[in-house]
Amino acid sequence: MVRLQEEVRRLEAETLALLAKTDTLDGIRDLKVKVLGKKGTLTALLRQMGSLPPQERPLMGQIVNEARNKLEQAWNERERLLEERILQERLEGERVDVTLPGFRFPEGHLHPLSQIIEEIEDIFLGMGFEIAEGPEIETDYYNFEALNLPKEHPARDMQDSFYISEEILLRSQTSPVQIRTMERQHPRLPVKIIAPGKVYRKDDDATHSPMFHQVEGLFVDRGIRMSDLKGVLLNFSRQMFGADREIRLRPSFFPFTEPSAEVDVSCMLCGGAGCRVCKGTGWLEILGSGMVHPKVLAMGGYDPREVTGFAFGMGAERVAMLKYGIEDMRLMFDNDLRFLRQF
């Protein structure tokens, strides 16, 4: 019995030493089978118990079981340790440089004018305006005459237009859409539209382009006042240029409005204190406007004694230049990708 006992002790010590040296999961599994398996060395020792006198057997059984438990525990410990180590190694091996750039989805860019026009549209849609359209190539009638600009009217000199024939030209303003919309909608009220689109004039320098974009506005109904014009444009200016903007109206002249007003917005760069952009005045001219001239209402089919209306027109390029700080209008039609990809 003493010999058997010593053998168990020796086996236990040997196995523990071996286990500590084994550092693969397969290795320790093999070792487990070799010692604790059905044909394992410890199991074999247990079988030899039969040769002991019966009174020694329980003690011996206890010794072997203790060894077995101890080994199993050590084995479990070792397995856990190895698994942990393997996981650590894997994590270490899978480390990436998180500062490298991620997958590149190509991004496109809306033209700044599209963005501005969409923004203007959304603001006026929010105020219940609809979007109207009209042809870019227009008749003299819609572009001028119906807008209270008869032939030989000196105000025609305000704009130099591109002509296709004596009676057909590239529209020099979006205002013809006023007449077309009133004609189409008559006699329904209100007429409440904005009309964005391309217009053409014979100018070409840093602040003028032979083609540019205007957004026209028209609101005709019973009892429309000039103060309503100011209210709508103030709302627009604040949404477009910032909640703390103010606007002011200044007398002006357009053949198709009476009274007419130039609209200035307080400078968004200096807040009205005066800077280079607003030339020290604190104000920036953004659009022309006024009460629709009675002759224009009549041309559109409405009775100027029953309805009044206001109209306005702004240059989308001008708005974009102010909003994005673009100094030369020609950049917008030059289409250099380095410029466009900023937007």
Add this chain to the structure above:
Amino acid sequence: MKVSLEWLRELVEVRQDAADLADTLTNGGIEVGSVDDLNAGLAQVVIGVIQQLDRHPNSEKLWLCLVNTGEKSFSVVTGAGNLRKGDKVPLALPGAELPNGVSIQASKLRGVLSEGMLCSAEELLLETTVGAKRSAGGILILAPEAPVGEKLAAYLGLDHHVLDLELYPNRPDCLAMVNVAREVSSLTGEKTHLPKWADTTQLPRLPFSEDIRVVIDEPDLCRRYAGLLVDDVKIAPSPDWMRRRLSAAGVRPINNIVDITNYVMLELGQPLHAFDWETIEGAVHVRRAQAGEKLVTLDKAERSLDPDMLLIADDRKALGLAGVMGGLESEVTAKTRKILVESAHFAPVSIRRTGRRLGLRSEAANRFEKGVNPYGCLAALGRVSELLVRLGAGQPLALVDEVGRLPGPRQVIFTARRTAEVLGFAVSERDLRLVLDRLGFPFKLEGDEFRVEIPSYRMDLEIEEDIIEEAARLLGYGRISATQPRGGQTEGRRTEQQEFRRRLRHVLVGAGMDEVTTYSFVRAEADAAWGSAEDAVALLNPLREEQGVMRTSLIPGLLEVANRNVSRHNLDVSVFEIGNVYLADQPDRPLRRLPRESLRVAGLAAGKSKRHWLTSPYVHDFFYLKGIVEKMARELRLSFVFRPARDEPLLHPGRSADIYLGETKVGVLGEIHPAVAKEWAPERGVVFELEVDPLFRQAGMRLKARSVPRYPGVQRDLAVVVPREVPAVKVRERILELGGELLQEAEIFDVYTGQPIPEDHRSLAFSLHYLSPERTLTDEEVNALNVRIIEGIQQDFDAEWRKE
């Protein structure tokens, strides 16, 4: 209109400085473009007193003075010999930029430092009458009481500010100093002191001549022709004050007669012209020119005339272009002794036509084009005769006045109620009385109606709204507050078509393309190549040749964008534009009706995608751009059919496709033909162009959702080897047919050529997806279908099954 403040002050009380007055005018609707200070050159010129006067140590012709300016003394060298100790003189300090353009620096003259310069009247562009008699030919010597140390300009009370008015076309009246003065008075409430000649009813006290006959042949083009006959003309330079005012207004002084006519034009707005009376033979005629008639105008150019031009002529010859420019032959010269001063009213139409046709601009024509007060002719002659006498330039003898059709008086009726309704703020009758008084318009109040007599010089006021604007202007636009329109809510939304266009734009941006905006007018040849020459609409007056026609295709514009970018080393391009093309749609030229405008979307790609460490770049080739077109179709729920392009000579014949919606061709896609590509910078480029509106009509805007399948589908890969010329789409269509309703999708995931596939064949690998809505499919079922497909394809396309 350039307004000299010095002149203006004579006509109206001005309590503001130039900048404030400019603000008042601008805020009142008379926009001041700029304010020039003609005194800027005098900014560094101060009054000094000569304390000491010695000969220059190194020169016999120079003097060395010690000049005191109160705080400091300056040592100054001068060449003038008219100085005495104690004289008060103008001293230009170092840094001064004199009115004559000379800049002053401290510098050594013959070895002695001069700390400034003493100035003559000429150097300061001052009138010779400013200083003492001894000033002539030397330094300007000021009165003994001139305050030492003060700025010269301030002492002389010079206000040489000039306001440049940018007048709107409705205010031609402000092309006259007296009307600018009236405007200032209306806006500031200050009194005018207009002399009697500003009153249009004031007639000169002269007899009407009986021996001058004026014949107006064209009463529609000439409403009035008045003339003043002047004898004993003595041609001389006009006085400094007049020359200075003319110069400030931008009119070059010439001689007393011409200057007087220009001066009165600037003052009263009535263009005038002086003829040498001796050159006039017989009566004065106002008639149309005869075809082919010639006239040498004052600028010495011979002009060919036509019957659209109005002439002043005598019995034998043309004397001048009415209202535009006089003739050289009847010009006033140094020898002239007797003149006829014309003061007439010509219709804008004729003046504009004449000016346009001959390319002639003049101050007179400018005024007639914009509108001249038809009642001002005689008053202007009254003012002319007064000035002639005052300047000793001639002796007014007699008048002639031929009156044609003058417009009648204008009365406008308006009310406070309507004014308040239009403007949106409370307006009282008292307010309106104040406004009308300030304007100086006579009125009567009957009930609540103001009946206003519009003076003849305010040609812009015709209707109630015009007076409402006057009221708003004078009461101040600042009184208009911001209100919300009354009345019901309206719904603002894009139409489906507008929404479709917006989405299209965003889909393309989402695919990584950059949006561009190009001009609608392009070079005719480029447009003809890509678009439709017979539909092209040409501009009559393009800015430049390369913008000569309205585009019938978007592609030339995109090519230009690509070219420009590639030349600037932006080599990788993927751009699109959404915009109209303009199609005449009619054989007639000039057009009889408006052309058709059709919205298109076009794209261009060249180069490749950005390099990236994770993926290899993809080339911007045919399949890249096709992918974008397909993405567009998927997102807008359209199904395009691509067929090999026919009749696209500018595209690569093997790499171009027509794009169909059903049986309608809606566009084209393809690589640019290498022969064409040679002309531009990117080596290879791909383009597409599509009509937008057919897409909108076809787009499935309404979505009908399907539920998720209840049974799992089965995925099988299948590769077939078919002859190369068989289009992949045909194979796919046949597979879908053979697969029946259980085959949901067949997608090509690989295309292979090369070993071991026979040379004229290729392998197409499809991923097939089988699904039944009713049950789980068995392997046997799917295998059977696969076999059916393989056999069918083999039979139809002589294909072999590629066994893996």
